[in-house]
Amino acid sequence: MGENEKILANESKVLSPQRVQYYDIAIESGKGALLRDANGKEYIDLLASASSTNTGHAHPHIAAAISEQANKLIQYTPAYFANVPAAKLAERLCALAPISGPVKLTWGNSGSDANDAIIKFSRAYTGRQYLVSFTGAYHGSTYGSLSMSSCSLNMARKMGPMLPGVVKVPYPDAWAQLPNETEDEFVDRMFAAFKLPFETYLPAEETAVILIEPIQGDGGITKAPQKFMEKIYQFAHENGILFAVDEINQGMGRTGKWWSIQNFPGIEPDLMSVGKSLASGLPLSAVIGRAEIMDSLGSPANVFTTAGNPVTTAASLATLDVIEDEHLVERSARLGKVAADFFTKEQEKFAFIGAFRMYGLDGGIDIVDPATGKADREATTKLIYRMFELGVLIISLKDNVLRFQPPLVITDEQLAQAFEIMDQAFAELQAGKLSLPANAANIGW
Known part of the structure; x- marks a missing residue:
């Protein structure tokens, strides 16, 4: 029995079964875009800890900042007194926010409680109760953020009743557009679905906030159309409803912009939640918003x-340094184009690669049955498991979407090596050489 197996066997005796199952490994160390498990095997990381390590693993500048601060002061509650790094960071983050006018923030420990805070501040500021979110959303696992989420039945099963006042509307994702439907027709249809609750049972004047992932993460890495965003943004403003965006998965340079909302010209949020890569994976989140709301x-x-x-x-201060000094936003945009070129060529070679979406180093690649065009969960599981065996760490979303989110520090050579491995796995699947792992039924969401 290897070290991975020993660690997992001991852990299984004491850990509640909350981990989404993929591979039986225990991560031991990492550097940049490379990971090493407890057995000593190395992997190219194409997941970046669910987009929470955009600056890579054990970046020397960030590790040094953590060590230096830990030797000064590890903790004294900011509930009572200021501390120097937090005060500096608040000013810096507010300056980076894509929000005009005076801006303030509040701290949290995770993206989940940041979205809970959006609920709190929205209700407090507007004096209204209702909250609107979208199908496919992943906003977190605390009670409020869980109630706003909609990407897994296990986020609601056995836990009801959920937070009252939450209304979910359809997200205009990549799979909702009908054959031969123009984008304008699609937007009009989805906006009509968005408005239906407001026309039948949801008073707009009693609605506090619309919370949206401009680009959904766990929903399959898919971007809402610009015109749809404009329509709901205008609707919110016309009705005194706050417009909030979840930047937890898609912010911090992930999409080739500092914030995913910057992919939508002319739209500014009233509130935004930030987490994951904010402190390179350490437990820190923030809600940033217009000062009067905060x-x-x-x-x-x-x-x-x-x-x-x-x-x-x-x-987090060191993380901002790295993103700025190493030009990781620009790097994400450049390497995203390299990735899009690769998947375009693979799409031409392999009929089971359906549509794909790439926004910087942020991609969702659909694996489908070539005969029907429908999602192929088995083929997807075969692929990600084979890539894992070959030394690439990647997972699936929505049964059949490859989640492509490498650290933004990944080198050109590492990315090229990962693409070689992916191409090999694609070719082996096409040749009928791949089989399902023994635990296939438990793999994935």
């Missing part, structure tokens, strides 16, 4: 003992 709640409505602590905020 002033609508007093302490201790959104105070946490450890939120915004010195070590995590020092890590």
Whole structure:
């Protein structure tokens, strides 16, 4: 029995079964875009810890900042006193926010509680109760963010009743457009579906916020059409509804922009939630918004003992340094084009590669049955498992979507090596050489 197997066997005795199952490994170390498991096997990381390590693993500048701060002060609750790194970071993040006018923020420990905070501030500022989110959304696992989410039945099963006042509307994702339907027709149809609740049972004047992932992450890496975003944005403003965006998965340079909402010219959020890569994977989140909204709640409505602590905020300051100094936003945009070229060529070679979407180093690649064009879960599982065996770490979303989100520091050579491995796995699938792993039924969402 190897070290991976020993660790997992011991862990299984004491860990609640909450992990989404993919591969039986225990990650031991990482550097840049490379990972090593407890057995000593190395992988090229195409997942970046669910887009929470955009700056890669163990970046020396970030590791040094963590160590230096830990030797000064690990924790003293920001609920009572300021600390130097958090104060500096607040100013810097507010300056980066794609929001005009005075901007303020509040700290949290995770993206989940950041979206809970959006609920709190939206209701406080507007004095309204109803909350609107979209199907396919993943907003988190705390009770409020869980209630706003809609990408897995296990995010609601056995836990009802959920938070009251939440209304979910259809997201205009890549699979909702009908054959021969123009984009304008698609947008009009999806906007009509969006408006239906407001016309039948949901009073707009009692609605506090519309929360959306401009580009959905766990929903399959898919971008809403610009015209749809414009329509719901205008609707929100016309009805005094706050417009909030979830940047937890898709922010921090992931899409070739600082924030995913910047892929939609002319649209500015009232509130935005940030997490994951904010501190390169350390537990830190923030809600950033218009100052008048952020002033609508007093302490201790959104105070946490450890939120915004010195070590995590020092890590975040260093993370911003790395993104800026190493031009990772621009790097994501450039390498995203390289990735799009690769998948375009693979699509021509392999009929089971359906549509794909690439926004910077942020992609979703659909694996389909060539005969029917429908999602092929078995083929997807065969592919990701074979890539894993060959030394590439990648997972699936929505049964048949390859989740492509490497660290933004991945080198050109590492990306090319990963593409060689992916091409090999594609070719082996086409040749009928791949079989399902023994635990296939448990793999994936």
